[in-house]
Amino acid sequence: MARPPDDPGPESPGPDDPGPETPGAESPGRDTPVPHATDPVTISTVDEARVRRVELAISLVLRVGVTVSVLVISVGLGLMFAHHGEYTSWTGNFSYHRLTAPATPFPHTFSQLGTSLSRGEGQGLVVLGLLLLIATPVLRVAVSVVSFVYERDPAMTLVTLFVLTLLVGSFFLGGGSG
Amino acid sequence: MTPLVFVITLALISVLAGVLGSLVGLGGGVVVVPVLTLVYHIDIRLAIGASIVSVIATSSGAAAVYVRDRMTNLRAGMFLEMATTVGAISGAYLTTALPARVLFIVFAVVLGYSAFATFRKRHSAALLTTSDDRLANYFRLHGSYYDPAERREIPYKVAGTKVGLALMYVAGLVSALLGVGSGALKVPAMDLAMHLPMKVSTATSNFMIGVTAAASAGVYFARGQIDPLIAAPVAAGVLAGSMVGSRVLGRVTSTTIRLVFVVVLAVICVEMLQRGATG
Secondary structure, X not given: OOOOOOOOOXXXXXXXXXXXXXXXXXXXXXXXXXXXXXXXXXXXXHHHHHHHHHHHHHHHHHHHHHHHHHHHHHXXXXXXXXXOHHHOOOOOOOOOHHHHOOOOOOOOOHHHHHHHHHOOOHHHHHHHHXXXXXXXXXXXXXXXXXXXXXXXOXXXXXXXXXXXXXXXXXXXXXXXXX | OOHHHHHXXXXXXXXXXXXHHHHHOOOOHHHXXXXXXXXXXXXXXXXXXXXXXXXXXXXXXXXXXXXXXXXXXXXXXXXXXXXXXXXXXXXXXXXXXXXXXXXHHHHHHHHHHHHHHHHHHHHOOOOOOOOOOHHHHHOOOOEEEEEOOXXXXXXXXXXXXHHHHHHHXXXXXXXXXXXXXXXXXXXXXXXXXXXXXHHHHHHXXXXXXXXXXXXXXXXXXXXXXXXXXXXXHHHHHHHHHHHHHHHHXXXXXXXXXXXXXXXXXXXHHHHHHHHHHHO
């Protein structure tokens, strides 16, 4: 961690600086308080730099989550069409209603998803991608908890920890009931 | 219509939903649900499942940009998420206890009033320079953002946090009960009650709706309401749209955003009235 030698003030990060351990906060060129070349935001103090790094970490988590899930969904959708030649024609009698009617089977529990994935089905991959997408905001809250610890902000740490607990709890309550 | 045509047309419509949803902070559901039910004749339960996915996609896609551009008030957003999450979870347990028709009409009236109040504020959107709100001061919720349209840094103070928290609880409750986007109440709560700038309100609402939707997404998944063939093109299209919308927000004026928001709110209000009237 290269720091500018004239790094001022009591907020100056010491050897206990949790910065390097912050998951997701590390991206090339952004681990020093000096703004990145492509970063349009002007940063004047160490405190602001710390807040800024948290913002960039959260933005990165969202971007990675969204990119990974959309890739998985796209591959899955491609597989669905590749495995079923009758889906891919532009015209024809095969209506999409046969796949979107309320009775259409598709994975909606984790064990069904596992079975579908082990068979190499496209729709299993799509469902996996959708679950990754759903998990992205939860992951974002988790990173926020760590970020506020890093900002040394106990009040906001508790706030985000409370939200995370509820989110994780609700997901298991909901997922377990099906 | 073959599945291929279905997926392609739905993805293209979803791009528009993503642009609009990310601009006004409501998520893509506003467009996705009516399109799926009225154009594609898809069961409302599956349409709502796809809508939840579209809300999370708009939220994450747009928030990635808004947070980077400092348009989102992160602290206020996370502070208010406490209330929406509690609301969303309590709503999930109340679903069967209350008649949905009455709720739709009550919600429509609330939205109608919000649209009117938001419109009325179009000439007097002055921001606070001081605030004696104890919660806002304690949690340091005040902020500042760079407005590319006005080419200056705009500082603002936050007030009315208690009213804001109460409204956010209702927003979470309503979204879980009716399966409609909670952003329709979040934006007015921040704009009218808490005095956040309009653009910050929609950007922060965008940031929050993903978490509110994620709180009930597990239930929708387990109930089998998230059909992969419907949700996949919606998610991909809405994400692409949110990337566009979130780059537009900075450049247009706050008044434009306000007016677009009022129009969308009025449309949802009519939609809710209709669902309340027809059951």
